[in-house]
Amino acid sequence: MRLVADLIVGGLAAGALYGLMALGLVLIYKTTDVVNFGHADMAMLSTFIAYALHVQAGWALVPAVFGAVAFAALLGVLMERAVMKPARDRKATVLGLVVATLGMALILNGTAGIIWGHDVKSFPYVASGAPLQVGGVVIPRDQIFNLAVGVGLAAGLHSFFRFSNVGVAMRATISNRTAASLMGIPVSRMFVLSWAIGAALGAVAGMLAAPTLFLEPNRMVDLLIKGFAAAVLGGFTSMPGAVVGGLGLGLLENFVGAYVSLDLKDTFAFLLIVVVLAVRPEGLLGRPVRKRV
Amino acid sequence: MRDRVLQAAVAAVVALLPAIVPGYYLYVLTLGMIWAVAAVGLNVLTGFTGQISIGHAGFVGIGAYTSALLALKVGWPFWMTLPAAGFLTAATGWLLGVPALRLSGPYLAIATLGFGTAVSQVLLKWERLTGGYMGLKPPRPSLGSWTLAGDTALYYLTAGVLASMTLAATNLVRSPVGRAFVAVRDSEAAAQASGIDPARTKTLAFAVSAFYAGIAGALYAHMVGYVSPSDFNLLISIFLMSAIVIGGLASIPGSVAGAVVLTVGFQLLSGVRDLRTVVYGLALVLTVIFIPGGLWRATARWRAAGRQRIMVRPSVVEKDHAAS
Numbered sequence: 001m002r003l004v005a006d007l008i009v010g011g012l013a014a015g016a017l018y019g020l021m022a023l024g025l026v027l028i029y030k031t032t033d034v035v036n037f038g039h040a041d042m043a044m045l046s047t048f049i050a051y052a053l054h055v056q057a058g059w060a061l062v063p064a065v066f067g068a069v070a071f072a073a074l075l076g077v078l079m080e081r082a083v084m085k086p087a088r089d090r091k092a093t094v095l096g097l098v099v100a101t102l103g104m105a106l107i108l109n110g111t112a113g114i115i116w117g118h119d120v121k122s123f124p125y126v127a128s129g130a131p132l133q134v135g136g137v138v139i140p141r142d143q144i145f146n147l148a149v150g151v152g153l154a155a156g157l158h159s160f161f162r163f164s165n166v167g168v169a170m171r172a173t174i175s176n177r178t179a180a181s182l183m184g185i186p187v188s189r190m191f192v193l194s195w196a197i198g199a200a201l202g203a204v205a206g207m208l209a210a211p212t213l214f215l216e217p218n219r220m221v222d223l224l225i226k227g228f229a230a231a232v233l234g235g236f237t238s239m240p241g242a243v244v245g246g247l248g249l250g251l252l253e254n255f256v257g258a259y260v261s262l263d264l265k266d267t268f269a270f271l272l273i274v275v276v277l278a279v280r281p282e283g284l285l286g287r288p289v290r291k292r293v
Numbered sequence: 294m295r296d297r298v299l300q301a302a303v304a305a306v307v308a309l310l311p312a313i314v315p316g317y318y319l320y321v322l323t324l325g326m327i328w329a330v331a332a333v334g335l336n337v338l339t340g341f342t343g344q345i346s347i348g349h350a351g352f353v354g355i356g357a358y359t360s361a362l363l364a365l366k367v368g369w370p371f372w373m374t375l376p377a378a379g380f381l382t383a384a385t386g387w388l389l390g391v392p393a394l395r396l397s398g399p400y401l402a403i404a405t406l407g408f409g410t411a412v413s414q415v416l417l418k419w420e421r422l423t424g425g426y427m428g429l430k431p432p433r434p435s436l437g438s439w440t441l442a443g444d445t446a447l448y449y450l451t452a453g454v455l456a457s458m459t460l461a462a463t464n465l466v467r468s469p470v471g472r473a474f475v476a477v478r479d480s481e482a483a484a485q486a487s488g489i490d491p492a493r494t495k496t497l498a499f500a501v502s503a504f505y506a507g508i509a510g511a512l513y514a515h516m517v518g519y520v521s522p523s524d525f526n527l528l529i530s531i532f533l534m535s536a537i538v539i540g541g542l543a544s545i546p547g548s549v550a551g552a553v554v555l556t557v558g559f560q561l562l563s564g565v566r567d568l569r570t571v572v573y574g575l576a577l578v579l580t581v582i583f584i585p586g587g588l589w590r591a592t593a594r595w596r597a598a599g600r601q602r603i604m605v606r607p608s609v610v611e612k613d614h615a616a617s
Contacts (some may be wrong), residue, residue, distance in 0.1 A: 035399035086582045094398040095345055099538050100581040101529050106574025145320040204597030228403045267414050270407035
């Protein structure tokens with residue numbers, strides 16, 4: 001029983017990070033129609049910035065984390081303005097846009113390698129201290145913290161879209177680009193904003209995952225695939241779906257690891273992607289996509 | 294006419310290179326031609342049929358391990374393991390094509406990315422069969438008692454395989470099957486209205502493409518003499534995608550040129566890996582933005598113009614992939 005409780009808590013904590021990755025991916029996809037294959041490398045580079053500020057420049061951890069989030073947002077703006085917009089303006093195809101994000105992933109990955117090398121570095125937990133005991137279940141603080149941050153950011157994003165003017169403008173852009181621009185919404189600025197928010201969410205996920213994954217330019221690819229799996233599970237067009245998909249993936253993966261095979265844990269994300277796409281492409285919460293001919 | 298002259302010139306240069314080029318570079322060129330086989334296959338799938346694959350190294354890996362294991366554990370000679378690797382990988386490609394049927398554009402990219410990473414993880418974890426990260430050491434290709442061990446012999450073998458597979462692909466894309474590939478790429482609905490079965494066409498493209506990857510994998514395994522799971526990771530899949538995007542989507546000569554040039558660059562820059570990653574990334578981004586048709590088409594003006602009558606349009610994936 002205790003084992004089951006541990007698995008649930010650990011699964012949800014990991015799932016919250018997958019959900020954050022998925023949330024950024026879905027937001028960018030919904031607004032700009034681009035699936036960002038550079039998401040993990042953007043998160044990785046931002047985490048390295050936090051590392052540089054905290055360990056190398058001696059900042060306290062919290063300001064370093066916020067600095068890294070700001071950096072991620074700027075990186076998102078740069079991606080949209082310097083790469084995606086020129087590509088879109090020249091009528092790049094879906095494949096072209098995917099390849100452009102892959103190219104950006106390589107550039108960021110190589111840059112991190114040049115600056116910080118490939119020695120594995122450790123990154124501190126934001127929340128540390130003695131584990132909490134809740135009804136006989138021992139819960140490490142960082143797991144509670146991850147879950148709280150994940151759910152909190154998702155809720156914050158939800159109210160942003162619901163209640164703020166900018167959020168409503170973004171939703172308008174998502175639902176109909178032409179109509180939104182006719183209503184005076186600066187659509188291209190909404191694109192930039194969605195890249196900035198998406199990249200910032202990815203950076204948070206990266207920094208929360210870094211203490212357990214350790215920090216090295218190639219270590220966060222896993223997070224990309226998990227983020228994709230979570231997004232696909234949730235439907236890829238639904239932001240609540242991304243969070244639910246992330247938590248679900250974290251749980252499923254932990255139980256597969258414990259009861260089926262630890263070796264299969266990594267391959268599981270791929271199996272899940274294939275099964276969900278084959279059986280129910282709209283995911284748990286997404287709307288079916290109908291293609292006009 | 295100029296086509297023929299160009300082809301003859303290329304053939305002559307390829308045949309004479311071993312006399313001039315020193316051993317190591319011959320090895321690098323051989324490697325480039327092996328990746329060219331895989332790139333041609335990927336272009337049949339992505340360039341001609343419009344189906345993205347970011348996990349193609351997974352197919353190459355399956356081919357390499359199939360051939361290596363058949364040679365090591367069953368003792369088959371190379372001339373049997375090579376086609377066996379091709380056909381087994383083609384079967385895998387066909388199987389992956391079935392769930393991929395319902396996907397388009399970015400979704401397919403995600404699924405194939407997952408496939409590629411899953412293959413390298415399975416190769417790593419299935420230690421009893423694959424030797425895990427220690428890898429396998431398949432023997433050199435041999436025909437009877439004659440072993441192809443030297444750089445020159447392996448070079449000619451690879452050149453021969455590449456030439457025949459390129460010729461086959463060129464003929465395939467001009468055949469009714471190839472026209473069906475292009476039709477499905479440009480408009481599935483219109484293709485269906487013309488009596489083409491999109492599902493069969495797409496799975497066939499997956500199988501053909503995987504066949505090429507499998508052959509490339511088998512050549513790689515026996516040429517290098519060592520395979521390990523990390524030889525077929527995500528970076529290699531992206532590398533293959535780069536080769537056809539930079540060389541030219543839906544262009545067979547473009548894929549060959551792209552793969553050879555990128556492999557040579559890859560080896561030359563192997564001392565500065567991270568810089569190489571940046572350079573390759575920049576090349577990809579710049580190609581997408583400035584020469585979406587790829588280098589082969591960009592240089593078409595000074596080559597014999599007016600060919601590639603229907604394949605010129607680099608419109609690769611349905612435009613309204615998510616009209617929601």
